Amino acid sequence: MTAPYFTGNGVTIYHGDMLDILPDVTGFDALITDPPYSSGGAFRGDRTKLTVDKYVQGGTATYRPEFAGDTRDQRSFAAWCLLWLNIARQNANPGAVVASFTDWRQLPTLTDAVQMAGWVWRGVAIWHKGFGRAQPGRFSSAAEYVVYGATPDTQPNGDYPPGLFHHPIVRDKVHIAEKPLAVMEWVLRYVPQGGTVLDPFMGSGTTLHAARNLGLTAIGIESDERYCEAAARRLDQQVLPLWEA
């Protein structure tokens, strides 16, 4: 098995391709993640743009590192999600749960993949970002979605997280798609208490950070070494900074 890139403070980070490492990762109680949406535009030309081009346009925005794996069409996105969702379900502890972010465009594809992978789809939670980019003649898109599910034998954990969570986006992002810490803490309320969380698309490590705040153990996998380094630096600290304003 691949050696961890970082261990400490209840956190383990693996650097490498998610599909290579995932088969060897076991003993977790929750798969909580934020995969590349492979969204961004109705046309293949739009979708296959670099993430820095399709998600940060307008000239004035600050440059952020490119991230990989965001160019799949819907069929391959479905097949690819099925792959990791299924491996994770097989390797998870009994009673495990799953929760994954998505946008409106891939929501139906993701609910299909979750169910095909053997999880029981239990619902959709909403992260409301407060505002979206307004466009004439359509509703402004100001939300992202969390598709969540469980194994058939999952026991309720006793918490009652709200189905809609309102929180503004992160301003000084390290990763383009970085989630606010508070948003991840909200989603992690779905995890069995004291359990271990796996995030195979770690990015800047917000899931692991939030897990640590809540007293959960966490495992992250990330293919881009720059993000591994940033996350390790972030999580190596004894007392975690807020990381966000």
Add this chain to the structure above:
Amino acid sequence: MTAPYFTGNGVTIYHGDMLDILPDVTGFDALITDPPYSSGGAFRGDRTKLTVDKYVQGGTATYRPEFAGDTRDQRSFAAWCLLWLNIARQNANPGAVVASFTDWRQLPTLTDAVQMAGWVWRGVAIWHKGFGRAQPGRFSSAAEYVVYGATPDTQPNGDYPPGLFHHPIVRDKVHIAEKPLAVMEWVLRYVPQGGTVLDPFMGSGTTLHAARNLGLTAIGIESDERYCEAAARRLDQQVLPLWEA
């Protein structure tokens, strides 16, 4: 063609089976509706009762058998939505739009049906109802969804409706699934100005009521004569009451 049950004040109501009447209805610019979700309550008893009540017609065709099973439930819901979504698209004016309510469980099925019927799916809007019934170990479900789309040649109408609308549910309902007037007015901001709205699942007539408030013409179809009567009484008035607290 069937004679209208009621006409007046820019409103037309047809009483009868939606699939019988719909092929003869033309000249509308928007299909805005709230069909039976077929996922309704948590219990199969609720579901069965609902479909029996709503879909039994004086004749041969019945839908109840398809709505009993678990798997065929969703498939027949998809096929049935495809049916009316397709007829409506063919009969609509050029540039027409569509918006239909659904709950989380049928959201992927409905987005499929909308697209299979030839509409371009353009997004999901959210009606947040406040607080749903909390259940341990899962996110509380307090939202319903509006799947919206358009024909390929639709021109933007210049309005910028918010993608999330917060409004409490109706207290003194006439119809079980009655939507607040304000919620319908929010959705109708998606309709081309001054256009004609079709609602093939009229119920108590909230869509027509809201359309009239916004200066739109409206057509409703309803299979249950009790609702036709209630809606006609409601819409016959020169000045409409608020209808809700």
Add this chain to the structure above:
DNA sequence: GCCGAGAATGAATCCATCC
């Protein structure tokens, strides 16, 4: 410290233009 005005920004989208 509070308030208001102005600037910045967004897990976009559309479309003209060029290859």
Add this chain to the structure above:
DNA sequence: AGGATGGATTCATTCTCGG
């Protein structure tokens, strides 16, 4: 049924900064 690229456009909310 062409496909890729880049610039213009949009407004609600947040941020910044000065009074």
